[in-house]
Amino acid sequence: MDTIAVLINGSEEAAASIEFGAREAALRHCALRLVAVWEVPASILGGGVAGQEVYDEFRETAESLMAEAVAKAAELAPDVPVETRVVKGQPGPAFIEESRDATLIVAARRRHPGIKELVMGSISKHIVSHAERPVVVIPLLGRGQSSRSEGSE
Amino acid sequence: MKTILVGVDGSPGADKAVEFAAREAAAHGAVVRLLAAWEVPASVLSGGGVPLELYKNFEAEAQSLLTAAAARVRELEPSVQVEQRTAEGHAGNALVDATADADLVVIGRRGHGGFTELLLGSISHQVADHSKCPVVIVPWEKGRD
Numbered sequence: 001m002d003t004i005a006v007l008i009n010g011s012e013e014a015a016a017s018i019e020f021g022a023r024e025a026a027l028r029h030c031a032l033r034l035v036a037v038w039e040v041p042a043s044i045l046g047g048g049v050a051g052q053e054v055y056d057e058f059r060e061t062a063e064s065l066m067a068e069a070v071a072k073a074a075e076l077a078p079d080v081p082v083e084t085r086v087v088k089g090q091p092g093p094a095f096i097e098e099s100r101d102a103t104l105i106v107a108a109r110r111r112h113p114g115i116k117e118l119v120m121g122s123i124s125k126h127i128v129s130h131a132e133r134p135v136v137v138i139p140l141l142g143r144g145q146s147s148r149s150e151g152s153e
Numbered sequence: 154m155k156t157i158l159v160g161v162d163g164s165p166g167a168d169k170a171v172e173f174a175a176r177e178a179a180a181h182g183a184v185v186r187l188l189a190a191w192e193v194p195a196s197v198l199s200g201g202g203v204p205l206e207l208y209k210n211f212e213a214e215a216q217s218l219l220t221a222a223a224a225r226v227r228e229l230e231p232s233v234q235v236e237q238r239t240a241e242g243h244a245g246n247a248l249v250d251a252t253a254d255a256d257l258v259v260i261g262r263r264g265h266g267g268f269t270e271l272l273l274g275s276i277s278h279q280v281a282d283h284s285k286c287p288v289v290i291v292p293w294e295k296g297r298d
Contacts, residue, residue, distance in 0.1 A: 020287055027181065109281065125278065128278065128290050134290065137287065139288075
């Protein structure tokens with residue numbers, strides 16, 4: 001069975017990506033692979049070493065995002081098999097690695113608070129540049145215009 | 154999903170995008186809208202006035218790319234309805250503008266330089282950055298067909 005890999009990189013991003021990925025997976029009879037990548041940012045490490053509790057906190061955040069994502073996928077496409085991977089690493093490269101054998105890769109364009117124009121984050125830029133499979137980038141637009149095709153199927 | 158937009162420039166990357174769009178349109182019962190943008194390069198314009206025939210040549214080139222792409226869609230998915238559009242202007246801008254009226258846009262990652270150069274190196278990033286609808290970027294690497 002073919003697999004559609006979806007990056008879970010934030011609550012809002014994940015929701016948009018899962019909506020697209022779940023619908024495609026149901027239509028194409030594929031499995032869904034949800035991938036959450038976490039790391040402790042360099043700004044927190046500050047050149048030093050963080051305590052175990054800091055690592056645990058970041059990992060737990062990724063795990064709770066993943067739990068939310070699994071529930072959403074089950075709701076949208078109950079018949080689609082879902083596999084989850086929570087991995088530590090740099091989000092772009094780690095996601096590419098985890099989705100190497102997928103037929104389609106889905107990631108949302110992050111919202112950058114304070115910047116009027118929505119600009120593709122460095123993670124999606126990395127994915128677009130390095131993926132060996134087709135990549136779907138989902139734009140996060142304002143409420144009510146994020147999915148023009150909603151209800152059309 | 155009703156309309157799947159595809160950027161067409163005759164490059165191998167764009168061919169892959171056309172193929173992806175054809176399959177996707179068949180799965181969704183959607184229309185494939187092929188868009189070829191053309192513009193007279195600044196290097197030509199800098200010489201001053203541009204003969205009208207030159208503009209016509211560029212547009213004709215875009216039309217012939219569309220005809221070839223439409224034939225490819227019909228070959229792969231005969232049931233899929235195809236629309237052909239040309240736009241004068243920068244390919245990235247033309248594609249981004251056209252996303253306002255599409256449910257999905259598909260582009261190839263590599264262009265071939267020359268007449269429609271840019272489509273799909275920097276353009277894939279431009280469209281991914283500014284599209285109003287989800288964007289599919291289809292990779293193409295030489296020798297890895």
